[in-house]
Amino acid sequence: xxxxxxxxxxxxxxxxxxxxxxxxxxxxxxxxxxxxxxxxxxxxxxxxxxxxxxxxxxxxxxxxxxxxxxxxxxxxxxxxxxxxxxxxxxxxxxxxxxxxxxxxxxxxxxxxxxxxxxxxxxxxxxxxxxxxxxxxxxxxxxxxxxxxxxxxxxxxxxxxxxxxxxxxxxxxxxxxxxxxxxxxxxxxxxxxxxxxxxxxxxxxxxxxxxxxxxxxxxxxxxxxxxxxxxxxxxxxxxxxxxxxxxxxxxxxxxxxxxxxxxxxxxxxxxxxxxxxxxxxxxxxxxxxxxxxxxxxxxxxxxxxxxxxxxxxxxxxxxxxxxxxxxxxxxxxxxxxxxxxxxxxxxxxxxxxxxxxxxxxxxxxxxxxxxxxxxxxxxxxxxxxxxxxxxxxxxxxxx
Numbered sequence: 001x002x003x004x005x006x007x008x009x010x011x012x013x014x015x016x017x018x019x020x021x022x023x024x025x026x027x028x029x030x031x032x033x034x035x036x037x038x039x040x041x042x043x044x045x046x047x048x049x050x051x052x053x054x055x056x057x058x059x060x061x062x063x064x065x066x067x068x069x070x071x072x073x074x075x076x077x078x079x080x081x082x083x084x085x086x087x088x089x090x091x092x093x094x095x096x097x098x099x100x101x102x103x104x105x106x107x108x109x110x111x112x113x114x115x116x117x118x119x120x121x122x123x124x125x126x127x128x129x130x131x132x133x134x135x136x137x138x139x140x141x142x143x144x145x146x147x148x149x150x151x152x153x154x155x156x157x158x159x160x161x162x163x164x165x166x167x168x169x170x171x172x173x174x175x176x177x178x179x180x181x182x183x184x185x186x187x188x189x190x191x192x193x194x195x196x197x198x199x200x201x202x203x204x205x206x207x208x209x210x211x212x213x214x215x216x217x218x219x220x221x222x223x224x225x226x227x228x229x230x231x232x233x234x235x236x237x238x239x240x241x242x243x244x245x246x247x248x249x250x251x252x253x254x255x256x257x258x259x260x261x262x263x264x265x266x267x268x269x270x271x272x273x274x275x276x277x278x279x280x281x282x283x284x285x286x287x288x289x290x291x292x293x294x295x296x297x298x299x300x301x302x303x304x305x306x307x308x309x310x311x312x313x314x315x316x317x318x319x320x321x322x323x324x325x326x327x328x329x330x331x332x333x334x335x336x337x338x339x340x341x342x343x344x345x346x347x348x349x350x351x352x353x354x355x356x357x358x359x360x361x362x363x364x365x366x367x368x369x370x371x372x373x374x375x376x377x378x379x380x381x382x383x384x385x386x387x388x389x390x391x392x393x394x395x396x397x398x
Contacts (some may be wrong), residue, residue: 004254009214014182016143021184024121024144028095030390035093045311050277052290053077053085054100055107057282057353060129063152063162065190065232067224067291068102068354075282077299079109083368085280086117091307095120100290102282105130114263115142123148125188129167131174131283136181141161147178148186153195160194172211179212186258187213191242192221192232193277200245205253215256218246220369222332224291226354228363233333236367243369243376250380261329261369264387266377268328269372273320279308285351288319291332294343294354298322315346336363 010018028184029050036049056076057068081319086097099122114122121144128149139145152161157167178185187208198204200218208216222241223230231315234242243262250257260271271277272289279287284299286309296315299306310316322342327334340360343350350356378384 001255002252004290005214005339006254008209008212008254009184011210012179012182012214013184014140014143015030017140017182017184018142020121021146023145024119024347025096028119028121032094032096033276033390039092040275040330045307046275046317047089047094047307047310048275048278050098050102050271051085051089051094052098052277052279053082054102054277054280054282054290055082055104055110057102058106059127060106061103061127061162061164061167064227065161065192065221065223065229065350066227067227067293069225069393070102071244071353074102075353076107076151077280077282077284077303078301079113081284081299081303082109082113083116085306086113086283087122087300088304088306090119096123098123098277100125103127103130105135111138111142111245114145118144120144122146123186126149126174127162128165128174129247130368131177133177133181136174136177136183139178140183146184146186147174148180148188149175149176150188150190151199152190154198156255157195157198172270174230175211177212183215184215186215186217188217188219190219190221191234191238191330192229192236193238194232196234200242202249205249205257206256207254208309215258217258219259220261220330220333222291222330222365223363224332224359226359228359230364230366234365238372239369240371240374240376245330247344247379250378250383262376262387264378264384266375268368269329270323270330273323275320278316280306281351283351283353285349286316288323289349292319292339293350293356294346294348295351296346296348298351316349318346327368327370329368332360332363333366334370336360337363337365 032049032232057070058074124145124147155168279290285295285296297309323331331339340357
């Protein structure tokens with residue numbers, strides 16, 4: 001890891017943002033993982049270390065490959081439910097929450113909710129269109145929020161994926177406002193065949209650095225939703241190339257490079273299969289992960305039943321066992337039809353607001369990140385230690 005990637009945080013972020021990043025995210029997140037590991041080893045009641053929460057299915061875009069179904073009326077979790085979720089998580093030492101949508105900035109109670117929990121840390125997944133100066137300054141005043149702005153390609157690819165001409169420019173403007181406010185700013189990219197060349201490149205990393213971005217989070221595209229585009233999924237060779245690029249650039253780039261697909265030895269994993277994280281939908285459904293939209297229970301009006309939902313026997317523990325027994329990678333890519341059959345056998349509720357079973361059954365098997373060879377271990381000692389001891393220091397695959 002280049003020291004400059006860290007010094008840019010010190011020089012670019014406000015003191016409050018830096019303090020919350022250190023105490024809430026770094027130290028608090030480490031405690032959450034350790035508590036999670038202890039529960040596993042001691043056979044204590046289950047609760048994930050990290051919780052992903054989709055606040056609403058409202059969005060100002062309609063993107064290809066998106067699994068979020070926009071409904072009328074829109075679905076949204078209440079502030080009371082959100083407070084109940086975070087308060088319950090705190091009892092288990094969990095303080096990190098991924099905040100998704102739809103577009104979470106369209107949730108009317110977003111700022112009230114996050115400001116009520118200064119001990120927590122929130123990663124705000126946004127398309128950036130609504131990241132105005134006023135919004136960025138509100139987030140910076142709280143200090144415990146990192147915006148992760150999605151850029152799915154440069155101008156032409158953003159137009160194709162997002163369905164609007166101005167999305168790339170407005171997302172970039174949102175990045176600039178977040179940087180100007182002194183936030184710890186990330187950019188995410190779901191890597192596809194059509195954006196691979198322009199986003200998995202030194203030129204793109206340099207472009208983000210020039211705009212003051214502190215970290216990039218690379219995702220592997222998983223076809224989902226009404227317009228899944230399986231033909232745009234990565235080939236096996238491209239997945240290996242992506243992994244190699246990440247490992248190599250972590251040693252040299254002046255930007256932090258994040259992934260949640262491989263451990264320190266380069267072995268594939270699925271955070272949901274390990275139980276490290278699960279997802280809550282805008283309708284309150286407790287789900288395996290955001291694109292696997294099935295459940296066996298929903299939040300009550302206060303969000304106070306989350307503990308019982310995570311710990312009840314049935315779908316979630318059975319799905320963790322099912323996935324970890326078949327792949328170290330993504331079950332959506334590995335065997336979507338098998339996943340559909342499993343959901344039928346379990347009598348799982350479809351929480352997608354579409355026909356997710358039919359969508360799964362129609363998807364082909366696609367290459368995933370669980371390739372056997374070559375394993376590409378982390379070369380950077382900092383990332384190697386972080387993955388081994390902070391994020392992936394436990395096993396769920398036997």
